[in-house]
Amino acid sequence: xxxxxxxxxxxxxxxxxxxxxxxxxxxxxxxxxxxxxxxxxxxxxxxxxxxxxxxxxxxxxxxxxxxxxxxxxxxxxxxxxxxxxxxxxxxxxxxxxxxxxxxxxxxxxxxxxxxxxxxxxxxxxxxxxxxxxxxxxxxxxxxxxxxxxxxxxxxxxxxxxxxxxxxxxxxxxxxxxxxxxxxxxxxxxxxxxxxxxxxxxxxxxxxxxxxxxxxxxxxxxxxxxxxxxxxxxxxxxxxxxxxxxxxxxxxxxxxxxxxxxxxxxxxxxxxxxxxxxxxxxxxxxxxxxxxxxxxxxxxxxxxxxxxxxxxxxxxxxxxxxxxxxxxxxxxxxxxxxxxxxxxxxxxx
Amino acid sequence: xxxxxxxxxxxxxxxxxxxxxxxxxxxxxxxxxxxxxxxxxxxxxxxxxxxxxxxxxxxxxxxxxxxxxxxxxxxxxxxxxxxxxxxxxxxxxxxxxxxxxxxxxxxxxxxxxxxxxxxxxxxxxxxxxxxxxxxxx
Numbered sequence: 001x002x003x004x005x006x007x008x009x010x011x012x013x014x015x016x017x018x019x020x021x022x023x024x025x026x027x028x029x030x031x032x033x034x035x036x037x038x039x040x041x042x043x044x045x046x047x048x049x050x051x052x053x054x055x056x057x058x059x060x061x062x063x064x065x066x067x068x069x070x071x072x073x074x075x076x077x078x079x080x081x082x083x084x085x086x087x088x089x090x091x092x093x094x095x096x097x098x099x100x101x102x103x104x105x106x107x108x109x110x111x112x113x114x115x116x117x118x119x120x121x122x123x124x125x126x127x128x129x130x131x132x133x134x135x136x137x138x139x140x141x142x143x144x145x146x147x148x149x150x151x152x153x154x155x156x157x158x159x160x161x162x163x164x165x166x167x168x169x170x171x172x173x174x175x176x177x178x179x180x181x182x183x184x185x186x187x188x189x190x191x192x193x194x195x196x197x198x199x200x201x202x203x204x205x206x207x208x209x210x211x212x213x214x215x216x217x218x219x220x221x222x223x224x225x226x227x228x229x230x231x232x233x234x235x236x237x238x239x240x241x242x243x244x245x246x247x248x249x250x251x252x253x254x255x256x257x258x259x260x261x262x263x264x265x266x267x268x269x270x271x272x273x274x275x276x277x278x279x280x281x282x283x284x285x286x287x288x289x290x291x292x293x294x295x296x297x298x299x300x301x302x303x304x305x306x307x308x309x310x311x312x313x314x315x316x317x318x319x320x321x322x323x324x325x326x327x328x329x330x331x332x333x334x335x336x337x338x339x340x341x342x343x344x345x346x347x348x
Numbered sequence: 349x350x351x352x353x354x355x356x357x358x359x360x361x362x363x364x365x366x367x368x369x370x371x372x373x374x375x376x377x378x379x380x381x382x383x384x385x386x387x388x389x390x391x392x393x394x395x396x397x398x399x400x401x402x403x404x405x406x407x408x409x410x411x412x413x414x415x416x417x418x419x420x421x422x423x424x425x426x427x428x429x430x431x432x433x434x435x436x437x438x439x440x441x442x443x444x445x446x447x448x449x450x451x452x453x454x455x456x457x458x459x460x461x462x463x464x465x466x467x468x469x470x471x472x473x474x475x476x477x478x479x480x481x482x483x484x485x
Contacts, residue, residue: 032396218395301430303431304431305429306429307428309425309428316474323483328430328433330434340433343474343481344472348389
């Protein structure tokens with residue numbers, strides 16, 4: 001507890017936003033933290049969770065927020081993020097499991113009732129809308145049925161006269177009588193049977209309530225956490241080769257370059273997101289991405305990397321066609337971040 | 349300027365370029381092509397070939413009132429290192445002079461224009477700045 005409360009540059013560890021590090025991914029699960037990250041620290045990330053009632057839609061996602069390694073780097077360097085590494089979740093108690101399943105059962109029941117009521121209301125609305133059409137259909141069908149009834153009665157009278165043919169004809173006539181019912185009563189019967197069937201459906205949406213079972217896990221052993229978070233910590237010799245001060249993470253040279261450029265752009269006040277759809281590394285926004293278009297497509301290049309003039313043309317044309325400035329960003333031998341903006345001037 | 353003095357100026361510049369071509373076997377012909385494009389097609393006010401630090405380039409003004417610019421010809425297939433691209437600014441810095449019958453003035457280089465020439469004689473002009481420049485609306 002004392003370690004958690006240790007002050008880091010005026011901010012306690014409890015005040016820092018916790019980022020869960022698992023399987024090479026960095027996620028934030030608290031909605032307040034996500035809001036703080038975006039509004040106060042200009043860290044946008046990507047929401048990757050599906051909404052509980054709309055699992056198929058992909059326009060707006062829910063928690064967790066997935067962070068890129070550059071965003072985590074900036075957060076740790078500026079002391080507003082703390083990394084939770086090798087997290088092991090505690091196994092819930094029996095009471096917690098029971099409470100969880102009863103809550104699930106209750107919610108599923110409520111959803112079923114809600115859905116049933118919604119269907120009824122929809123059906124009623126449809127009936128009211130199509131009342132006239134239905135009535136005329138019912139009338140015509142009733143007339144046809146009445147005609148059939150009369151025909152059947154005539155047949156019966158004829159058959160009664162001839163006793164030798166009564167056995168087969170009576171059977172057929174009785175069957176036809178049974179089958180002839182007015183449409184209005186039959187439709188109400190079908191509606192009622194439908195209702196009865198939904199009422200009698202034994203809780204299709206509800207999960208089976210276990211008695212002494214723990215929540216399902218990926219492993220057979222109920223004591224192990226739901227997913228494996230054991231990560232190998234890099235060796236100290238490898239850490240020493242890198243100038244970065246985050247011991248839990250290892251960086252490739254390309255990642256180091258990206259982190260430095262990201263950090264520099266972030267310190268200039270930009271909001272930064274991924275730019276893969278525009279053929280770049282980052283998109284730099286002057287404000288929140290929901291309110292502004294990006295100004296720059298940042299393409300990260302190494303200082304000694306070779307490019308062709310055609311590359312310059314392709315960067316320029318693509319970005320200009322989407323009304324953004326393409327920028328080649330690099331870090332020179334003096335560890336200074338340098339930018340060159342490409343601006344299309346025309347073709348002959 | 350009347351037409352005869354224009355023609356004389358152009359002849360002088362072309363003579364200069366002709367002298368540069370054997371010295372810069374790759375960039376020389378491209379320099380010539382870009383020069384002709386700027387003079388004849390785009391009708392720039394003033395164009396002069398220059399060389400410095402092993403680089404040949406053009407220096408000119410689009411109109412009489414516009415600022416002087418550096419146009420660096422480049423083949424579309426040429427490979428260039430990123431550090432060389434950045435070093436263009438430092439190599440051409442303090443070398444921008446425009447002599448137009450007035451005192452030559454040295455101007456610092458905030459941007460330069462690349463004239464990228466393809467094998468079918470298409471020339472694409474791209475201005476590069478040594479800083480972040482937001483897009484124009």
